Amino acid sequence: MKSRGRARAYANIALIKYWGKRDEKLVLPMNSSLSLTIDCFYTETEVIFRKDVDRDYFYLNDKLQGKDTTEKVSKFLDLFRKAAGLNLSAVVKSRNYVPTAAGLASSASGFAALAAAANVASGLNLDNRQLSIYARQGSGSAARSIYGGFVEWKKGSSHQDSYAVPIDDAQWDIGIVIVMVNSMEKLISSREGMKRTVDTSPFYKVWVESAEEDLKHIKIAIRNRDFKKTGLIAERNGLKMHAIMLGANPPFCYWEPDSLKVMQIVRQLRREGIYCYFTLDAGPNVKILCRLSESHKIKDRLIQFFDPDQVIIAKPGPGITIL
Amino acid sequence: MKSRGRARAYANIALIKYWGKRDEKLVLPMNSSLSLTIDCFYTETEVIFRKDVDRDYFYLNDKLQGKDTTEKVSKFLDLFRKAAGLNLSAVVKSRNYVPTAAGLASSASGFAALAAAANVASGLNLDNRQLSIYARQGSGSAARSIYGGFVEWKKGSSHQDSYAVPIDDAQWDIGIVIVMVNSMEKLISSREGMKRTVDTSPFYKVWVESAEEDLKHIKIAIRNRDFKKTGLIAERNGLKMHAIMLGANPPFCYWEPDSLKVMQIVRQLRREGIYCYFTLDAGPNVKILCRLSESHKIKDRLIQFFDPDQVIIAKPGPGITIL
Numbered sequence: 001m002k003s004r005g006r007a008r009a010y011a012n013i014a015l016i017k018y019w020g021k022r023d024e025k026l027v028l029p030m031n032s033s034l035s036l037t038i039d040c041f042y043t044e045t046e047v048i049f050r051k052d053v054d055r056d057y058f059y060l061n062d063k064l065q066g067k068d069t070t071e072k073v074s075k076f077l078d079l080f081r082k083a084a085g086l087n088l089s090a091v092v093k094s095r096n097y098v099p100t101a102a103g104l105a106s107s108a109s110g111f112a113a114l115a116a117a118a119n120v121a122s123g124l125n126l127d128n129r130q131l132s133i134y135a136r137q138g139s140g141s142a143a144r145s146i147y148g149g150f151v152e153w154k155k156g157s158s159h160q161d162s163y164a165v166p167i168d169d170a171q172w173d174i175g176i177v178i179v180m181v182n183s184m185e186k187l188i189s190s191r192e193g194m195k196r197t198v199d200t201s202p203f204y205k206v207w208v209e210s211a212e213e214d215l216k217h218i219k220i221a222i223r224n225r226d227f228k229k230t231g232l233i234a235e236r237n238g239l240k241m242h243a244i245m246l247g248a249n250p251p252f253c254y255w256e257p258d259s260l261k262v263m264q265i266v267r268q269l270r271r272e273g274i275y276c277y278f279t280l281d282a283g284p285n286v287k288i289l290c291r292l293s294e295s296h297k298i299k300d301r302l303i304q305f306f307d308p309d310q311v312i313i314a315k316p317g318p319g320i321t322i323l
Numbered sequence: 324m325k326s327r328g329r330a331r332a333y334a335n336i337a338l339i340k341y342w343g344k345r346d347e348k349l350v351l352p353m354n355s356s357l358s359l360t361i362d363c364f365y366t367e368t369e370v371i372f373r374k375d376v377d378r379d380y381f382y383l384n385d386k387l388q389g390k391d392t393t394e395k396v397s398k399f400l401d402l403f404r405k406a407a408g409l410n411l412s413a414v415v416k417s418r419n420y421v422p423t424a425a426g427l428a429s430s431a432s433g434f435a436a437l438a439a440a441a442n443v444a445s446g447l448n449l450d451n452r453q454l455s456i457y458a459r460q461g462s463g464s465a466a467r468s469i470y471g472g473f474v475e476w477k478k479g480s481s482h483q484d485s486y487a488v489p490i491d492d493a494q495w496d497i498g499i500v501i502v503m504v505n506s507m508e509k510l511i512s513s514r515e516g517m518k519r520t521v522d523t524s525p526f527y528k529v530w531v532e533s534a535e536e537d538l539k540h541i542k543i544a545i546r547n548r549d550f551k552k553t554g555l556i557a558e559r560n561g562l563k564m565h566a567i568m569l570g571a572n573p574p575f576c577y578w579e580p581d582s583l584k585v586m587q588i589v590r591q592l593r594r595e596g597i598y599c600y601f602t603l604d605a606g607p608n609v610k611i612l613c614r615l616s617e618s619h620k621i622k623d624r625l626i627q628f629f630d631p632d633q634v635i636i637a638k639p640g641p642g643i644t645i646l
Binding site: 203239250255257261 | 507508525526528529532533558559562563565566567569570572573574576578579580581582583584586587590
């Protein structure tokens with residue numbers, strides 16, 4: 001048995017959002033979602049199962065992690081240990097590669113890389129589809145980071161058929177400009193925010209139906225390489241996700257004043273004929289879907305208002321890589 | 324026949340929002356709404372029916388208005404002329420009293436004052452309930468400005484029973500702090516925004532049900548003079564209105580970065596034990612429902628970020644006054 005595995009996985013930006021679980025434990029989503037894997041945020045992780053340690057150790061960016069974080073990793077590794085009939089503790093070393101110190105931790109790249117490394121180290125050698133099912137149980141959106149380009153995470157009907165599938169390699173003129181916006185308020189975790197929305201927002205049921213519709217249409221738009229339609233559907237879908245949070249009780253909103261400023265700049269760029277579309281997740285950063293060939297023009301406009309360090313250009317990224 | 328009438332009417336701030344018509348022509352709303360009349364924005368209007376003019380003339384703040392605006396006034400006066408069997412043109416002089424040059428035009432105070440003045444001038448002498456039905460046809464929210472304090476506009480089942488009723492005189496420790504925020508983008512008129520939301524937002528149906536629920540609960544809270552509950556329901560209801568706009572196609576949002584800034588300040592004040600609650604309408608200004616006794620404390624905090632001219636303290640206002 002090869003007891004060591006090492007892998008890289010990239011972050012992804014959801015264009016059709018995942019927001020709400022129908023099964024908290026198995027991480028089964030209420031609706032299918034779709035994302036674009038990006039090249040500029042990634043995680044590299046090494047897993048070694050060792051006989052000479054009596055518990056799991058987890059180092060993130062060279063720093064040994066405490067009990068709570070390590071426990072999450074251990075629980076995730078248990079899935080592999082159980083399937084492989086393995087009774088060894090592990091030393092896990094993980095590093096997040098992010099273009100600025102500002103952060104933008106990605107549980108998607110984190111759990112996808114961990115899954116891919118554990119897959120090798122445990123000798124399970126699952127295929128990508130199975131790996132996606134495993135990654136999903138670490139963090140829902142990690143299911144999508146197994147693949148590169150445009151990826152759909154099918155909600156499925158049960159544990160075994162809720163996985164991601166690659167849709168399009170995104171090798172056309174597509175990019176994402178990310179604007180890092182500092183948060184002034186303590187953020188609600190996406191886990192908690194999802195739960196509150198599912199439990200209390202009167203709009204939630206409509207969201208689920210509407211997201212499935214959006215997914216159907218964006219897949220057609222991507223297949224036709226219809227950039228404008230892809231962007232418009234993504235922007236509308238993202239706004240609907242934030243709408244259902246405003247409907248929750250108590251309501252919450254991840255937007256900061258600067259997030260709104262970026263949305264206004266995007267709309268202004270469109271009026272000038274530079275087609276680009278914004279989307280936000282469980283935080284104030286704004287991701288702008290654009291033509292990669294126009295990404296520098298968009299960055300130039302943004303840095304009239306923001307520090308250049310806050311504006312990052314991302315290209316479509318690949319799927320997991322075994323290192 | 325007394326052919327001259329003069330009246331004053333005050334603006335109102337909706338705590339349960341009116342957003343969407345079930346009859347565009349008669350201005351019948353999709354849901355009942357509730358507002359607080361305020362004392363600091365009002366309109367004074369004089370209507371004189373005269374034999375010596377051959378068309379209607381409309382002066383707003385001493386300025387003769389053009390064809391489009393005058394036509395709206397004429398159409399509204401026609402309701403009174405028809406009911407009174409009157410065949411005379413009118414000279415209408417109207418003045419908006421607003422605390423700053425920044426504006427905040429109020430069609431609610433405008434049409435309520437016009438209705439009250441025309442009521443006297445035409446000799447119709449309608450009671451307030453009938454007057455509310457007339458004012459409604461000029462501008463929906465004007466139906467509520469007939470009365471002072473907390474006012475409910477009952478959606479009714481038809482033209483003749485869709486009117487406002489006074490709920491509570493608001494003679495308790497209640498005030499509204501208004502933060503005037505400049506708009507960077509061209510605003511969608513509330514008429515157009517409502518229509519787009521009704522026609523395209525998948526959340527609209529749920530909004531209507533939810534607003535009726537909110538109304539029921541806020542009336543109980545007001546009856547109990549439960550300030551915190553009143554504020555929480557109002558804040559949540561307002562956010563839901565903005566949520567359904569985000570769900571429209573194309574989506575739209577009246578918030579500016581500074582609007583979000585004010586919302587954050589309000590939440591911060593609450594964490595400090597100063598209970599106050601925000602609500603926004605079809606524009607970026609933020610209205611903060613508060614204890615009148617704490618309004619200066621709230622203003623003091625706001626002017627750390629905004630110009631003192633942008634922050635206005637309003638008290639509960641009275642209903643229409645015949646001058």
